[in-house]
Amino acid sequence: MPIQWFPGHMASARKKAAEAMASIDVVIEVTDARLPEASSNPMIAELRRFRNRPCLKLLNKSDLADPAATRLWMDFYNRQPGVKAVAISAKSAAEVARIPALCSQLAPHRDDGVKPLRMMIMGIPNVGKSTLMNALLKRKVAKVGDEPAVTKHQQTIDLGPGMTLTDTPGMMWPKIDYDADGYMLAASHAIGRNAVIDEEVAAFLGEILIARYPAQLAARYRLDAALVAALDGPALVEAVGRRRGCLVKGGGLDLEKAAQILLQDYRDGALGRISLETPETRAQMIAAAHAAAAQAADEPADAADEAAGDGD
Structure with a gap:
């Protein structure tokens, strides 16, 4: 089932961000390093290109991502x-401290001491914007929570001499084009739980983990490596449920609880450093999605031809 999530306040947030974009110098786009492109809102790219604004793209949570994929x-x-x-x-003070200087490099015309360097943080929900904002300012000015869409209001704060920082609410886009993106976003907790079914999301995540990180699955859940290689996504959720004793009354498996365990282990980094996509796998996913869409578009025409033939 395709996943879509666009709460009403996000349309207003997009309008306000577009208005603010006219007076800023650099866009700081925060993405999830485990799924950088899936977690990149295409509306942000459209807005900054329309205004011809440079972008400092931060692959946050890199400590949870596969280093090879991040490179x-x-x-x-x-x-x-x-x-x-x-x-x-964003939890590393030393790494966060580099950001103002990097923004200055992208807007050298502001290095004149006349006008402040104006930066704006943008990104989808739950990628760490609020954590980053608080770290940059070295005080708590943005609410942080392990739920998407915690920040709902835009605010601008002086970052220091000659610098201002605008924080924007997490923004999704109205339609997620690729089903895989919706599932990756849901697995990474960028989409509200009311829009997803945990068992389906965990099964999708499981397929990726089996294909790319089987040893980490085997180690985490004390499973035989050969067994892991033979599983599919739903079977992995069942195996996690059995290993963790996720039972309902009568002895059956509590698949929802098992799915939540797998998802939380991924989100917390308990499985190790995991990336859900690389530039190559993303290109393959998009090609497969387009091929499937083309085939689906041809099928009605084929059916119509067959029906016409039957009538001859």
């Missing part, structure tokens, strides 16, 4: 015009 994404983004990509953890 590939850094190369991918740093080849794009007007973009500087940096992998960080």
Whole structure:
């Protein structure tokens, strides 16, 4: 089932961000390093390109992501015009401290002591914008929570001499084009739980983990490596449920609880450093989605031809 999530306040947030974009110098886009492109709101790129604003793209939560995959994404983004990509953890003070200087490099015209360097933080829900904002200011000014869409209001604060920082609410976009993106976002807790079914999301996540990180699954849940390789996503959820004693009355498996365990272990980094996509796997996913869409579009025409033939 395709996943879509666009709460009403996000349309207003987009309008206010577009208005603020006219007076800022650098867009700081925060993404999840485990799924950098799936967690990149296409509306942000549209807004900043319309205003011709440079982008400091932060691959946050890099301490949870596969380092090899992160390096590939850094190369991918740093080849794009007007973009500087940096992998960080917003929990690292040293890494966060680099951000103002990086923004200054992207807007050298503001290094004149006349007008302040104006930066704006943007990104989808639950990628760590509020944590980053608090770390930059070295005090709590933004509410932090392990739920998407905690921040609902835009605010601008002086960051220091000659610098201002605007924090925006997490913004999704009205329609997620690829089903896989919806599932990756849900697995990473960027989408509200009321819009997803945990068992389906965990099964999707399981397919990726079995294909790319089987050893980490085997170690975490004390499963035989050969067994892991033979599982599919739903079977992995069942195996986790059996290993963790997720039972309902009568002895059956509590698949919802098992799914939540797998999802939380991924989100917390208990499975190790995991990335859900690379530039290569994303290109393959998009190609497969387009091929499936083309085939689906041809099928009605084929059916109509067959019906016409039957009538001859």
